[in-house]
Amino acid sequence: MIWGLFLLLFGNAVCQYSCPQKCLCSLLLTDCRFANLSDIPQGIAQDTETLFLNENYLTQVPPGILQPLVNLTFLGLSHNKLSLQNDTFDDIGRSILALDLAGNNLMELPPALFRGTKHLVWLNLAENRLAVLDGKIFASLERLTYLDLSQNRLQLSVNMLMGLSQLDTLMMAGNHLQTLPAGVFDPVPNLKILDISNNEISSLPDNLFENLTNLSDLLLDNNSFKKIPFSAVKILPKLEHFSISGNSIQNIPPLSVIGESSLRRLDLSNNLVSDLPLNFFSVLRQLEFLSLSGNNINALPGDIFVHNTQLAFLHLDRNQFHTLPIFSGLQRLKELRLCCNGIENLPRTFIDKMYELELLDLSNNNITETKGLDSNTTQIILTGNPVCTNSMISKTHC
Numbered sequence: 001m002i003w004g005l006f007l008l009l010f011g012n013a014v015c016q017y018s019c020p021q022k023c024l025c026s027l028l029l030t031d032c033r034f035a036n037l038s039d040i041p042q043g044i045a046q047d048t049e050t051l052f053l054n055e056n057y058l059t060q061v062p063p064g065i066l067q068p069l070v071n072l073t074f075l076g077l078s079h080n081k082l083s084l085q086n087d088t089f090d091d092i093g094r095s096i097l098a099l100d101l102a103g104n105n106l107m108e109l110p111p112a113l114f115r116g117t118k119h120l121v122w123l124n125l126a127e128n129r130l131a132v133l134d135g136k137i138f139a140s141l142e143r144l145t146y147l148d149l150s151q152n153r154l155q156l157s158v159n160m161l162m163g164l165s166q167l168d169t170l171m172m173a174g175n176h177l178q179t180l181p182a183g184v185f186d187p188v189p190n191l192k193i194l195d196i197s198n199n200e201i202s203s204l205p206d207n208l209f210e211n212l213t214n215l216s217d218l219l220l221d222n223n224s225f226k227k228i229p230f231s232a233v234k235i236l237p238k239l240e241h242f243s244i245s246g247n248s249i250q251n252i253p254p255l256s257v258i259g260e261s262s263l264r265r266l267d268l269s270n271n272l273v274s275d276l277p278l279n280f281f282s283v284l285r286q287l288e289f290l291s292l293s294g295n296n297i298n299a300l301p302g303d304i305f306v307h308n309t310q311l312a313f314l315h316l317d318r319n320q321f322h323t324l325p326i327f328s329g330l331q332r333l334k335e336l337r338l339c340c341n342g343i344e345n346l347p348r349t350f351i352d353k354m355y356e357l358e359l360l361d362l363s364n365n366n367i368t369e370t371k372g373l374d375s376n377t378t379q380i381i382l383t384g385n386p387v388c389t390n391s392m393i394s395k396t397h398c
């Protein structure tokens with residue numbers, strides 16, 4: 001009787017503190033990453049809540065093997081060679097909250113894979129080879145807030161997001177999206193972050209984002225847009241970050257507005273913009289970061305930034321400026337990048353009212369003298385200008 005009790009306690013202790021070979025364990029966590037495993041190991045402590053099996057050679061999750069882990073909440077299986085069945089996650093469905101399946105070369109998902117994982121809040125399916133997903137594959141994931149489908153081969157079908165009523169982040173960068181079907185976002189009214197950069201999108205249906213009143217980050221970089229899809233983006237009351245770099249945008253129409261009262265970060269870099277409408281930035285009173293790097297701009301209206309009193313980062317490098325634009329209104333500026341233009345003259349004291357300026361990059365221009373350009377608090381970069389090769393002048397900022 002006493003012996004039996006001893007065994008019971010001892011057995012329990014062994015079980016609690018067991019740690020598979022090649023793994024590292026600490027309280028409630030078993031870490032078997034980079035362990036060259038081709039099978040899920042025996043002897044994982046039953047109280048494990050976080051299990052990392054990432055970066056191995058696993059090909060399957062045999063039925064029953066995870067069943068003892070009744071409190072498992074995070075399961076990392078990324079970068080293996082898994083194939084999945086309808087019932088693969090049935091054993092852990094009651095407890096699992098986060099599942100990482102990135103980088104498994106998955107070409108499709110069994111239609112009922114997520115039927116039991118109703119509590120899932122975080123799901124990563126990035127870096128696979130998914131091309132089509134069953135219309136209702138996510139329908140049971142009513143609590144999911146984060147879904148990463150980046151770096152696959154997906155088109156977005158109209159029903160794909162059905163059921164994801166709590167979704168706030170959707171990552172779909174690096175797929176084969178050409179457009180997005182109208183109504184595709186109806187099931188996800190709480191979406192805050194949408195990343196569809198690095199696709200092949202050239203236009204979006206009118207009012208596509210109409211019902212996404214909470215959208216704060218919209219990333220459209222590296223697509224095929226020839227103009228900013230204003231009819232889709234102008235109606236977003238909480239948009240804070242809009243990024244459409246690396247497209248072929250040429251003209252920005254007058255009276256066009258994005259995120260009038262909320263926009264903080266605007267990235268229009270690496271496009272073909274040569275002119276900006278006079279009032280383009282004047283309503284963006286909250287703007288803190290603006291990049292126009294890598295366009296064809298050679299002049300800006302003198303007071304274009306006069307209302308952007310919050311602007312701290314202004315990137316105008318790699319354009320066609322030959323004279324310095326006038327910067328009135330930018331008293332909060334911390335960083336001004338003007339590299340790689342053809343700027344020849346610096347107006348005296350042009351940074352005098354930028355009391356918070358920390359970095360002024362004027363490298364690779366055509367500047368021959370720097371009278372009046374001095375500051376004790378700003379890092380000034382002048383490399384690649386004639387002033388730096390002229391041996392008669394002091395090379396303070398070269």
Ligand SMILES: *[C@@H]1O[C@H](CO)[C@@H](O)[C@H](O)[C@H]1NC(C)=O
Nearest residue numbers: 022023032033034035036037
């Ligand atoms: C995995 O295999 C590689 C190459 O065979 C070896 O260098 C590495 O030490 C192994 N890692 C573990 C944790 O056994």
Ligand SMILES: *[C@@H]1O[C@H](CO)[C@@H](O)[C@H](O)[C@H]1NC(C)=O
Nearest residue numbers: 045046047048068069070071
């Ligand atoms: C699972 O968690 C509950 C609540 O924290 C705990 O009482 C129980 O002992 C745990 N089960 C295992 C097998 O560790």
Ligand SMILES: *[C@@H]1O[C@H](CO)[C@@H](O)[C@H](O)[C@H]1NC(C)=O
Nearest residue numbers: 085086087110111112113115
């Ligand atoms: C997986 O589930 C789907 C939908 O319930 C079903 O149609 C399919 O036959 C199942 N696949 C297998 C291999 O059982």
Ligand SMILES: *[C@@H]1O[C@H](CO)[C@@H](O)[C@H](O)[C@H]1NC(C)=O
Nearest residue numbers: 182183186207208209210211
């Ligand atoms: C937005 O919601 C309304 C009301 O549910 C619906 O009629 C409309 O089609 C939705 N708009 C889009 C673009 O899905």
Ligand SMILES: *[C@@H]1O[C@H](CO)[C@@H](O)[C@H](O)[C@H]1NC(C)=O
Nearest residue numbers: 188189190191211212213214
């Ligand atoms: C948007 O955010 C607010 C405040 O966080 C929240 O109450 C609301 O339910 C969210 N969803 C929609 C569709 O407005």
Ligand SMILES: *[C@@H]1O[C@H](CO)[C@@H](O)[C@H](O)[C@H]1NC(C)=O
Nearest residue numbers: 173197198219221222245246
């Ligand atoms: C766009 O593509 C360029 C060149 O391939 C790459 O350097 C850049 O990081 C991409 N931008 C984003 C936001 O992915």
Ligand SMILES: *[C@@H]1O[C@H](CO)[C@@H](O)[C@H](O)[C@H]1NC(C)=O
Nearest residue numbers: 341342343344365366367368
């Ligand atoms: C630099 O300026 C000089 C005259 O001030 C001009 O002849 C030359 O073409 C300019 N170089 C470049 C690269 O713009």
Ligand SMILES: *[C@@H]1O[C@H](CO)[C@@H](O)[C@H](O)[C@H]1NC(C)=O
Nearest residue numbers: 352372373374375376377378
């Ligand atoms: C830099 O500091 C020196 C000594 O503190 C001062 O005399 C000079 O006026 C300052 N220059 C500028 C541009 O603030």
